[in-house]
Amino acid sequence: PPCTLKTSCQVWMRVVQIVTNHQDLQLYAAETCFRALQSEPVHESMVKCGGYIIGEFGHTIAAKAGCDARAQFLLLRSKFSLYAEHVATRQILITAFAKLMGTHPAIKGEVVAFISEYRTTMDPELQQRVVEYAALAEQGREQTLESVLEAMPDFEERENILTRKIKEREKTSSTERSAASFKRDAGSEHP
Structure with a gap:
């Protein structure tokens, strides 16, 4: 299914940000994504994350x-054909193919032959990329x-929405605990 849950999309995007910003994780992430994509079934979020990471860092495991x-x-x-109706996933994979072609000229012909099949696709964004x-x-x-397919720069470090939500929940629950404790303490003062 498509990335319908906002949180699911946020999670894979955050993984990509963390891996991109931490060179020491890139080899491990590429290996892990490669292995994960070999299993079936694979969630679409994993295909997006794996496609992005292999496109950017696949050279580390080549x-x-x-x-x-x-x-x-x-x-x-093999994952591309599974997501015929999922434009965003296909766009990520097309870019991953191009990145692979850019870092590995030996597969350029095969990549171009494959992506050229989509020159007339009905999706204008995908067609434009192809x-x-x-x-x-x-x-x-x-x-x-x-130069066009150069590695993506690090993402700007800022508080992630998921981290912010967790902190808000922790703050709310600590406020609720404090209020409950205050009520309990106040109740014990008056017999």
């Missing part, structure tokens, strides 16, 4: 047996491809 760039591409491609990524893959545009 030398490991069974995790080369082609294996990463094939794994993500056309642009395919154009970037053309001979002589390697530097442009590299």
Whole structure:
């Protein structure tokens, strides 16, 4: 199912932010996402998170047996067809394919052949991405491809909405405990 629960979307996005901002987590995250995406069924939030992380950090596991760039591409491609009606998921995966193509020129032909099948898709955003990524893959545009698909910068550190909600709940429940304690103490003073 699509990411209908706001919290579900917030969780995978927060995972991406944390991994992007902490280089020491990127290899572990790429390995973990690669393994998680191999199991079935896979929740759509995991596909989004895994697609993003493998697109950005898949190069960190490419030398490991069974995790080369082609294996990463094939794994993500297998998830693409499962989400025909889920535009946001497909957009993330198309960008992941382009990132893989940018860091692993050996799979460029296979990636371009696959994404080119979607040049005429009815979704204008997906179509735009496909056309642009395919154009970037053309001979002589390697530097442009590299610069456009450069690693994403760190996210701005700010309080996450989930963290804020937890703190608000803790504050509310500590206020409620204090009020209950006050009432209990006040009641014990008057027999």
